[in-house]
Structures are given as C-alpha cells and as structure tokens.
Amino acid sequence: LPADTVTIAEVAKTAGYATATFGKWGMGFFGTSGDPLKQGVDHFFGYNCQRHAHSYFPTYLFDDDQPFILPGNDGETVGETYAQELIQNDMIRWVREQGDKPFMLFYAITLPHGRHEIDDYGIYKDNPWTEQQKAYAAQITRMDTDIGELADTLRELGIAENTLLVFSGDNGSSFSPESEFGKLFKQASNGLRGYKRGMYEGALRQAAFAWWPGTIPAGRVDDQPWAFWDLMPTFVEISGAQPPAGYETDGYSLVEYLKGGPAPKRDYFYWELHPGDRPIQAARFGDWKAVRNG
Numbered sequence: 001l002p003a004d005t006v007t008i009a010e011v012a013k014t015a016g017y018a019t020a021t022f023g024k025w026g027m028g029f030f031g032t033s034g035d036p037l038k039q040g041v042d043h044f045f046g047y048n049c050q051r052h053a054h055s056y057f058p059t060y061l062f063d064d065d066q067p068f069i070l071p072g073n074d075g076e077t078v079g080e081t082y083a084q085e086l087i088q089n090d091m092i093r094w095v096r097e098q099g100d101k102p103f104m105l106f107y108a109i110t111l112p113h114g115r116h117e118i119d120d121y122g123i124y125k126d127n128p129w130t131e132q133q134k135a136y137a138a139q140i141t142r143m144d145t146d147i148g149e150l151a152d153t154l155r156e157l158g159i160a161e162n163t164l165l166v167f168s169g170d171n172g173s174s175f176s177p178e179s180e181f182g183k184l185f186k187q188a189s190n191g192l193r194g195y196k197r198g199m200y201e202g203a204l205r206q207a208a209f210a211w212w213p214g215t216i217p218a219g220r221v222d223d224q225p226w227a228f229w230d231l232m233p234t235f236v237e238i239s240g241a242q243p244p245a246g247y248e249t250d251g252y253s254l255v256e257y258l259k260g261g262p263a264p265k266r267d268y269f270y271w272e273l274h275p276g277d278r279p280i281q282a283a284r285f286g287d288w289k290a291v292r293n294g
Contacts (some may be wrong), residue, residue: 001027001034006247008232009040012104015241018042022091023108026050030065037065045090046108047083053110056083056117063090082119084111088146092153100159104235109146112139114174133184151211161214164238164258166231168208171196197275199282199291204271210258217260224263225284230254 001007009019020043021036028034029048036044047053048062057079060067072080091107116135123141124134147167154160173195175181182195194200205225210216229251236243237253252264269284278294 001039003033003038004246005039006244007039007041008235009036009042009104009106011040011232011236011241011243011247012239013040013042014244015239016102017239018098018101018103019105020044020091020094020103021106021108022046022087022094024050024053024110025108026053030062035065041106043094045094046087047110054113054115056110056115056119057081058083061086078117078119084109084142084146085119088149092149095150095153096157099157102239107150109143111143111146112136118142129184133181136181136185161212163212164215165211166208167211168228169206172198172201172203172206177202197273199271199273199280199293201289204282210254212258216258220260222263224257225269226254226257226263227251227269230264234258 009021012019019041021041022044023046025036025044025046025048027036027039030037036048043064045063046061047058052058055073055075057073057075057077058070059073059075060069061083062068070079070081070083070086087109091105095103095105116132116139118135118138121134121138124137127134127137129137151160151165154163154165172192173182173185175185176195177183177186190202192200192202192205194202196203198204229249230253231251232249233251233253234255235241237255252266254264257263267285271282273280276294280294281292283290
C-alpha cells in the first residue's frame with residue numbers, strides 16, 4: 001500500500017477514534033509503506049500475509065509488529081493452537097479495553113477459507129460428509145458464533161446503540177456450482193452465475209448486514225446495490241472526521257440508506273481483476289451489465 005494512500009484508519013484518527021485491525025492484513029509487510037502500523041492502525045493482531053493466512057494452525061502470528069509462536073503447530077497440518085481462537089480473544093479484549101471511547105475496528109476474519117481447517121467439527125461431526133465438508137460448515141458456524149460474541153459484547157458494554165456494525169463477505173463462493181462442494185452448499189451462490197475470481201453476479205453480488213440498534217430499522221431487507229467503497233464516506237459522515245490531505249473516494253455515504261431511505265444514486269459500478277496476463281472487467285449501469293473476460 002503506498003505511503004500516500006489515505007486509509008479509513010487514518011480518517012478515523014482525525015476524529016479521535018482508536019483503531020485496530022484483526023485477522024488478515026495483506027497490504028504490506030512490517031517495515032514497508034504498507035505496514036498497518038504506518039497506515040493509521042493503532043493495534044494489529046493476526047496474519048501479515050495472504051498466503052500465511054491459508055493455515056489455521058500456523059507456527060506464528062503477529063501482535064502488532066512482534067511475531068509470537070503458536071505451540072504445537074507445524075503450519076502444514078491441524079495442530080494444537082487454533083489461530084482464530086487467539087484472534088477472536090484479542091479482538092474482544094481490545095473492544096473491552098476501549099470502554100466508551102470511540103473506536104474503529106476492521107475485522108478481516110479469515111473464516112471460511114481454504115485449507116478448511118477447524119479445531120472442532122461441532123454439530124457437523126456425525127454428518128455423512130467428507131472431512132473437508134464438515135470443516136467448511138464448522139468454519140461458517142464458528143464465524144457466526146464469533147460475530148455474535150462481538151455483538152453481545154457491544155450490548156454488555158452499553159455501546160450497541162452508538163455502534164455501527166457492518167458484516168459482509170468479500171467475494172462469491174469459492175466453488176463451482178457444479179462441484180461437489182457447490183452442490184452440497186448450493187446456497188453459497190444463491191443460483192447466480194459464476195463464482196470467485198469472476199465478473200458475473202455469483203462472484204460479485206454479496207449479501208451484507210448492517211446493525212445499529214435504534215438507528216437502523218430492525219428486520220429490513222433490501223436489494224438495492226451498494227459497494228465496499230461506500231463505507232469510507234459513510235464513516236466520514238457518521239464520525240464527523242476531517243479527512244487528511246490526499247483523501248479521495250468514488251463512494252457515496254450510506255447513512256440515509258441505512259436509516260431506511262433509498263440507496264445512493266450513481267452512474268455505474270465498476271470492477272476489475274488481474275488473474276493473468278490481461279484484466280477481466282465488469283461495469284453495471286442500472287439493471288444492465290457488461291463483462292469483459294480478458
């Protein structure tokens with residue numbers, strides 16, 4: 001990540017927020033311009049590498065910029081110390097430590113993801129599935145439980161009504177709808193065409209939820225589209241932050257939409273991915289979409 005890129009953490013700090021990132025950071029190693037601690041993050045806990053995060057029983061994790069060993073792990077097989085347990089515990093600890101002070105938390109949770117490793121199959125242990133399928137289902141349930149613990153903690157601390165929680169996946173299903181996994185977990189793409197690393201709706205269209213008790217109407221379901229890049233201007237409006245020099249965004253604030261209004265109007269959505277020698281691209285104009293595959 002270039003040094004002059006303005007991150008949401010840097011914006012948050014202008015409004016007096018404490019900032020933290022948990023889980024996976026793949027935008028630069030420590031000591032580089034992409035170092036999370038150089039990009040406005042006060043506290044980091046987790047993996048500092050995309051590929052490293054493919055192991056749920058790694059040999060080490062980072063607490064800020066300091067690596068520490070996870071006992072009983074070789075990084076290649078299911079070991080003794082489950083990384084997600086440590087990440088979740090540190091995240092909850094940090095939230096409690098903030099008390100009623102304003103904070104911005106980016107939780108890049110790695111569940112569910114290959115290599116589909118888990119410390120406990122839970123309710124799926126007796127299902128007539130492969131070990132990988134049981135682990136995948138258990139990862140999703142573990143993620144649900146961990147996000148639930150965060151919501152419960154916000155309630156317990158008495159700050160739920162002053163906190164916006166946004167949860168979303170980052171891409172569509174990792175599995176072809178015709179694969180064994182795709183057929184078993186058919187809800188993953190909701191019948192949409194394509195899957196991860198593509199430009200069709202099965203790759204790009206993601207469900208999300210936003211929770212802000214007392215501000216966001218409970219139980220509302222809406223299919224108007226918005227994008228990740230809308231979160232930055234949303235936070236700027238909510239927090240009253242004064243973005244530093246270099247701040248740019250293609251997004252639109254979602255505040256009125258979250259309160260029950262319409263989604264922001266825009267001319268188009270645009271996506272681009274570089275999986276090989278040539279990029280794949282998609283643009284959406286209203287209900288029409290153009291896709292270029294290489």
